[in-house]
Amino acid sequence: FTLSLMGEFSGQPVQIAFNQSGQLFATVLEKGTQRGAVYRLNDDGTTQRVSPRFWSPVGIAFDADDQLYVSSRLNEDSVGVVWQVESVDYASVVVANLPCCYSITNQPNGMMFGDDGLLYLGVGSLSDRGESMTPESERFATIQPYEASILQINVDSGEIQSYAGGIRNPFDVTFTSDGQLY
Numbered sequence: 001f002t003l004s005l006m007g008e009f010s011g012q013p014v015q016i017a018f019n020q021s022g023q024l025f026a027t028v029l030e031k032g033t034q035r036g037a038v039y040r041l042n043d044d045g046t047t048q049r050v051s052p053r054f055w056s057p058v059g060i061a062f063d064a065d066d067q068l069y070v071s072s073r074l075n076e077d078s079v080g081v082v083w084q085v086e087s088v089d090y091a092s093v094v095v096a097n098l099p100c101c102y103s104i105t106n107q108p109n110g111m112m113f114g115d116d117g118l119l120y121l122g123v124g125s126l127s128d129r130g131e132s133m134t135p136e137s138e139r140f141a142t143i144q145p146y147e148a149s150i151l152q153i154n155v156d157s158g159e160i161q162s163y164a165g166g167i168r169n170p171f172d173v174t175f176t177s178d179g180q181l182y
Contacts, residue, residue: 110172122170
C-alpha cells in the first residue's frame with residue numbers, strides 16, 4: 001500500500017467518521033484550546049467547518065439518515081452533552097447532564113450508531129477513586145449514574161441505559177462486521 005496526504009485539518013483532530021457519501025469528518029480542537037468544531041475534508045484537500053463551536057468536542061457519529069451527532073462538554077467544567085448538528089450555526093441538545101469534567105479527558109467520548117439504530121457512547125469516570133487530599137475533590141467521591149460506562153441512547157426519545165459499566169475511560173467505541181461492540 002501507499003500513503004499520500006489527502007488534506008490537513010487546522011487544529012488537533014480528535015476523532016473521525018465518514019458520512020454515507022464517504023466524506024471524512026473530524027472533531028477538531030482549535031488553536032491549542034479545548035474549544036472546537038466539526039470539520040469536513042473536501043475532495044480538494046481543503047477543510048470546512050460544518051458545526052457550531054463546542055467545549056471539548058470528541059465523539060462524532062452519523063445515524064442511518066446521515067444526521068450528524070457530536071459529544072462534548074456544555075462548558076469547560078460542567079456536564080456532558082450529545083448534540084444533533086443542524087447547521088454550521090446551530091446544534092440541538094439530544095442528551096444533557098452526562099457525567100463530565102473530572103479532568104481534561106474524562107467526559108462523554110467516542111460514539112457510534114449500532115445496527116439497532118441506537119447510539120452507543122463511551123463516558124469516562126469522574127475520578128480514579130483514590131483518596132482525596134483536597135476538599136474540592138470530594139464532589140467526585142460518589143459514583144454517578146452513567147459514569148465509566150458505555151451508554152445506549154435512543155436519540156429520538158432521549159432514553160438512556162447503561163450497556164456496560166466499570167470502564168475507566170472508554171475513549172471510543174466500534175462494532176465489528178458481525179455486530180460485536182468494542
